[in-house]
Amino acid sequence: MQRGALLDAARSLLSEGGTEALTFPALAERTGLARSSVYEYFRSRAAVVEELCEVDFPVWAAEVSAAMEGAQTPEGKVEAYVRQQLALVGDRRHRAVVAISASELDAGAREKIRAAHGGLIAMIVEALVALGHEQPRLAAMLLQGVVDAAVRRIELGAAEDPSAITEAAVAMALRGVRG
Helix, strand or coil: CHHHHHHHHEEEECCHHHHHCCCHHHHHHCCCCHHHHHHHHHCHHHHHHHHHHHHHHHHHHHHHHHHHHHHCCHHHHHHHHHHHHHHHHHHHHHHHHHHHHHHCEEEHHHHHHHHHHHHHHHHHHHHHHHHCCCHHHHHHHHHHHHHHHHHHHCCCCCCCCCHHHHHHHHHHHHHHHCH
16 A cells, blocks of 8 residues: 555656656655655665556556557557557656656666567557568667657657647658558
């Protein structure tokens, strides 16, 4: 119960103030626990971040996967892959993952994040194979690069409306994956 409250507080802190806001005193204050109690659950900030990734990334990936499953064509799956990820930008779980990716992490946490992203990329490979790509894994990684760039643009509060960024990313992805 306390662990869940700590993770929820960590999501809020990361979403509101980025990695600098994620401190043990702030976690203690948000949850009403003593600072020493936070250390009973997590040995470091990196441990909090690692657990957030373990808990939140699969949920986020499942939402992307569900959106893709609803599409009938390979192009529709590519579009769903891009749109769903960009739709999740405002979600606290996603904002926390973005903040996490910018933070200082130990090698174990970084490896877990890389593995999670690898799973996300693997979702789109089948659609790219169906579209006839000779190097579908490379195309998937480049496609994720388009998504990541759009996420950063939206997160930065760019001059463009988020829906315009989404439409541009979808158009670029669809034209690019057709080869």
